[in-house]
Amino acid sequence: MDQQTIYYVFLPDTSAVMALYEVLRGVGIACTIAPTPREADHCCGVCIIYENHTDKGKIHELAEAHNISIDAFWSQSDRNDPQRYKFC
Amino acid sequence: MSQNHIMWEKLGMDVETHDLLCEALPQAFGDVYLSQENRPENMAYYNMVVGDIHGIRPAELIKHQEAGGKIIGTFCIHVPDEVVFAADAIPTGLCSGSQFWVPGGEKYLPTATCPLIKASLGARFDRTCPFFRICDLFVGETTCDGKKKAWEILNEDAEMYIMDIPQMKRPEDFKKWEDEIHGYIKRIEELTGNTITAEKLRDAIVLVNNKRKALKRLNALREHEAIPISGRDALLIHQIAFYDDPARFVEMTNKLCDELDQRVADGVSVFPEGTKRILLTGTPLSIPNWKVHQIIETNGGAVVCEEMCTGIRYCEALVDETGTDLDTMVENLAERYLGHINCACFTPNDARIDDIIELAKRYKVDGVIDLNLKFCNIYDTEGYFVEKAMREAGIPCIGIETDYTDEDAEQLKTRIGAFIEMLG
Numbered sequence: 001m002d003q004q005t006i007y008y009v010f011l012p013d014t015s016a017v018m019a020l021y022e023v024l025r026g027v028g029i030a031c032t033i034a035p036t037p038r039e040a041d042h043c044c045g046v047c048i049i050y051e052n053h054t055d056k057g058k059i060h061e062l063a064e065a066h067n068i069s070i071d072a073f074w075s076q077s078d079r080n081d082p083q084r085y086k087f088c
Numbered sequence: 089m090s091q092n093h094i095m096w097e098k099l100g101m102d103v104e105t106h107d108l109l110c111e112a113l114p115q116a117f118g119d120v121y122l123s124q125e126n127r128p129e130n131m132a133y134y135n136m137v138v139g140d141i142h143g144i145r146p147a148e149l150i151k152h153q154e155a156g157g158k159i160i161g162t163f164c165i166h167v168p169d170e171v172v173f174a175a176d177a178i179p180t181g182l183c184s185g186s187q188f189w190v191p192g193g194e195k196y197l198p199t200a201t202c203p204l205i206k207a208s209l210g211a212r213f214d215r216t217c218p219f220f221r222i223c224d225l226f227v228g229e230t231t232c233d234g235k236k237k238a239w240e241i242l243n244e245d246a247e248m249y250i251m252d253i254p255q256m257k258r259p260e261d262f263k264k265w266e267d268e269i270h271g272y273i274k275r276i277e278e279l280t281g282n283t284i285t286a287e288k289l290r291d292a293i294v295l296v297n298n299k300r301k302a303l304k305r306l307n308a309l310r311e312h313e314a315i316p317i318s319g320r321d322a323l324l325i326h327q328i329a330f331y332d333d334p335a336r337f338v339e340m341t342n343k344l345c346d347e348l349d350q351r352v353a354d355g356v357s358v359f360p361e362g363t364k365r366i367l368l369t370g371t372p373l374s375i376p377n378w379k380v381h382q383i384i385e386t387n388g389g390a391v392v393c394e395e396m397c398t399g400i401r402y403c404e405a406l407v408d409e410t411g412t413d414l415d416t417m418v419e420n421l422a423e424r425y426l427g428h429i430n431c432a433c434f435t436p437n438d439a440r441i442d443d444i445i446e447l448a449k450r451y452k453v454d455g456v457i458d459l460n461l462k463f464c465n466i467y468d469t470e471g472y473f474v475e476k477a478m479r480e481a482g483i484p485c486i487g488i489e490t491d492y493t494d495e496d497a498e499q500l501k502t503r504i505g506a507f508i509e510m511l512g
Contacts, residue, residue: 006122013091014140021132033132034122035114035139043090045110045140049122080118082386085497087120087379088112088186 009048010071092143099221130344146218161223173292175280181330184208185374187492266422302341303403316351319391327375370459372397387505432466455484462491
């Protein structure tokens, strides 16, 4: 994974997120589910993070093959800081 | 407008203010969780649950209400969920772990009230938590003076039922708690219109025990030398257990434990060798209170066990499943919910000290951190016995007092960092 960038897939709702996540895991694409970053300004509260940006095309194909609608692919630099100590 | 926003508006929430909380969650979650290396893959489920914490589960609860069911909000692990499930209602633990809600609570409560209580009232009165809008009934209990008075204030805005928990554990206290559970059954039957039969209660006992068994399995995996999951992740799972659908939670937690079993077999640890094993004891850490775990685990420590309501106390003891009639089952519930939860509200409370020492040995800990939420007088005072017993047992121990703010994070980092360094 490129340590400087995090790659996201945005979907319309949590059911779609869960469905695509299961598909991706099934074919061994490294990914997880995460809260949608506020900067993305996307309506669904959760999204998928995938580790390798070269998987983007494959993710698109798999979503189409399973009739899962993707809203957008997105990326931003890794802003997570374990030493920030700002909580919510 | 998102589906969540439509739902929140229908619930009468202050959506604009609530959006501020939603905006803070992703970064805090990213800092605490997504920054971790080698997290178990099956944490994705819990990421999703917390990522849409005010969307997924509230929508499920509303669906249950639309089908005629009731939702019961609770604040304490002494209140038996089994009674609620047995009436085809759904219990939900109420969120109270964020500083976001504290100022709202301070409009009604003295500042010198613990943040957990202040946040609970703030969440309700400020209309910034869907769970606090959905519940048909709030069930309080008398585990501390702060809560007792807070329930009277909350009762001005919401329907409440109070369970009077005994402060000792004598035979007559168990009888008293049985009577309280019978009273609770009656109240829940009135609310739902459903009769709690022996068969229904037995099914509910098995359902909740299964949740406890899954959590016990998870905690047992943390006993290993190579620690397969961080304390932060384990804490998150315990926090989610309070409001997630129990059957789904059991399935997902056992799936995670299968993955962790493999990690144990492969000797995989999420911490570098030499990381100090810490047992955390004290007041509960409600979602999204991840502060102390984060500070410990970014300063050379690994939390391997929580002797807390959001930890071992919640899941360690099971309810006896062999009862066949309602009275025996209530007796078994009383035995478990009074006898096996060693809250600082009891006097004497030697069993908690015994628990800490036993857990320190079982989890092979290097040190104990006695954590106290500010203004929680009973845990603060009991800290005297905790620290004395640890000294006598030769277990390094430090007492920490904190609240939900970020303001003391650097001070805690210094103190906790020095303590861990001292562990050699």
